[in-house]
Amino acid sequence: AQSVTQLDSQxxxxxxxxxxxxxxxxSSVSVYLFWYVQYPNQGLQLLLKYLSGxxxxxSINGFEAEFNKSQTSFHLRKPSVHISDTAEYxxxxxxxxxxxxxxxxxxxxxxxx
Amino acid sequence: GAGVSQSPSNKVTxxxxxxxxxxxxxxxxxxxxxxxxxxxxxxxxxxxFQGNSAPDKSGLPSDRFSAERTGGSVSTLTIQRTQxxxxxxxxxxxxxxxGxxxxxxxxxxxxxxxx
Numbered sequence: 001a002q003s004v005t006q007l008d009s010q011x012x013x014x015x016x017x018x019x020x021x022x023x024x025x026x027s028s029v030s031v032y033l034f035w036y037v038q039y040p041n042q043g044l045q046l047l048l049k050y051l052s053g054x055x056x057x058x059s060i061n062g063f064e065a066e067f068n069k070s071q072t073s074f075h076l077r078k079p080s081v082h083i084s085d086t087a088e089y090x091x092x093x094x095x096x097x098x099x100x101x102x103x104x105x106x107x108x109x110x111x112x113x
Numbered sequence: 114g115a116g117v118s119q120s121p122s123n124k125v126t127x128x129x130x131x132x133x134x135x136x137x138x139x140x141x142x143x144x145x146x147x148x149x150x151x152x153x154x155x156x157x158x159x160x161x162f163q164g165n166s167a168p169d170k171s172g173l174p175s176d177r178f179s180a181e182r183t184g185g186s187v188s189t190l191t192i193q194r195t196q197x198x199x200x201x202x203x204x205x206x207x208x209x210x211x212g213x214x215x216x217x218x219x220x221x222x223x224x225x226x227x228x
Contacts (some may be wrong), residue, residue: 032213041221043219092156099144099212
């Protein structure tokens with residue numbers, strides 16, 4: 001069975017500092033990996049995805065994630081965070097077939113001035 | 114509509130009452146998913162629809178939970194005889210089709226509180 005582990009439930013960081021949110025997965029088949037972001041009182045929004053090809057994927061707002069097959073990881077990084085990045089971030093793997101998503105427990109990123 | 118719409122946004126009910134949660138997916142999206150977000154359980158898959166059929170109901174936690182989809186569009190999740198442990202945010206998502214490369218778009222959710 002597939003599963004996703006997000007190692008940090010909360011990550012506090014100061015504005016303009018770099019951040020890494022960790023995600024590890026387990027799967028016996030080819031994987032498709034996603035990061036979703038949930039701002040307060042909003043639904044989930046897709047941040048970025050890995051389907052195939054380049055192992056480094058980027059979002060439009062400066063986040064990037066690297067698919068590492070040997071370490072079964074898909075960590076999310078940003079070199080300089082903003083207050084507006086404060087949100088909860090969910091890593092997910094699809095189960096194949098009809099695209100059922102298996103989510104990690106989430107990491108709450110709190111950016112302080 | 115522009116996105117996935119869920120109603121109500123908040124629902125407070127008494128233990129033992131039935132509730133209905135509605136999801137209006139993006140027009141033309143054939144695949145629809147329900148998830149539940151609760152403290153301690155994270156985000157859990159409940160049920161998946163392709164058109165009006167539900168090939169996977171494996172995430173429904175008990176027989177008090179049911180869902181239907183009509184006209185390949187609107188879906189309703191019904192919880193009968195609600196219990197306090199049903200308190201959670203219920204999220205609906207839709208995608209163009211169930212292919213693995215298709216993005217799931219999520220609604221803002223229905224926050225259910227069972228007193």
